[in-house]
Amino acid sequence: MKKTTPKQKKIPERRCTGCGGTFPKKELVRVVRSPEGEVSLDFTGKKSGRGAYICPRLDCLKKARKAGRISRSLECAVSEEVYTALEEEIALMEKEREEE
Numbered sequence: 256m257k258k259t260t261p262k263q264k265k266i267p268e269r270r271c272t273g274c275g276g277t278f279p280k281k282e283l284v285r286v287v288r289s290p291e292g293e294v295s296l297d298f299t300g301k302k303s304g305r306g307a308y309i310c311p312r313l314d315c316l317k318k319a320r321k322a323g324r325i326s327r328s329l330e331c332a333v334s335e336e337v338y339t340a341l342e343e344e345i346a347l348m349e350k351e352r353e354e355e
């Protein structure tokens with residue numbers, strides 16, 4: 256007999272624009288487009304505006320960028336600076352994970 260544990264908390268999940276997988280929202284990096292049309296990174300999840308999510312993995316960023324999925328999901332262009340900032344932040348996060 257298999258023991259089942261139906262104890263699953265409901266965690267808000269979002270889809271990564273890179274790999275297409277769904278992950279808990281807090282594990283993803285949010286890119287947000289403000290009502291003024293400005294694209295920025297959001298690590299608090301509290302900025303208002305339309306958001307796109309991505310895993311903190313350079314692989315996912317590369318995929319999302321190549322396919323233009325972040326800008327498609329935000330419905331606006333994503334500048335070079337935003338990608339650079341994302342790359343830097345994600346590289347840092349990857350490094351932190353390695354050090355754990």
Ligand SMILES: [Zn+2]
Binds near residue numbers: 271272273274275315
């Ligand atoms: Zn991903």
